[in-house]
Amino acid sequence: MATAGAAAVALTMAPSPASAAPAAADASKVAVSVAADAPTVKTVKDAKDAKDSAKAKKAKKAKKKVYADNLDGWIKEALDIMKSEGIPGSYEGLHRNIMRESSGNPNAQNNWDVNAQNGTPSKGLLQVIQPTFEAYHVDGTPHDLTDPVANITAAANYAADKYGSIDNVDSAY
16 A cells, blocks of 8 residues: 555554444544655544644744834833843833933934034934944844834843943943
């Protein structure tokens, strides 16, 4: 029945007359897969469970986490990205610095300090200048200095490099 290159064959086991009743009940629970390399026997329930598990994993991968489009959501999204990239920082540290730097306004721009006087104003939630943003940009975030999540992750990446963590920053940096 199995030939080289055969995909898979499902067999139904025929009961002997002596065990007809019990075997007939169990026959629907057995599936035999014969593949070119190795046969596998499992119950129909096991096969269904494996299929359901694969579907669940695929759905979980396809399901992207949704964040609120506000300061809380931006911080939470940035923290998830930071965690995946190994960038230290806490909600409290980010929030404290954001409130000091921009009062939570992602479009804030400093037009008076030395950076602004030199033609490179600091912008965004954590008041980052463009060269610093470019040097510390985190892959997977937009290349937009005033994008809230990109601004937070780049600033946290910079702070981690210079101060160990954004949590260690208590003044302009």
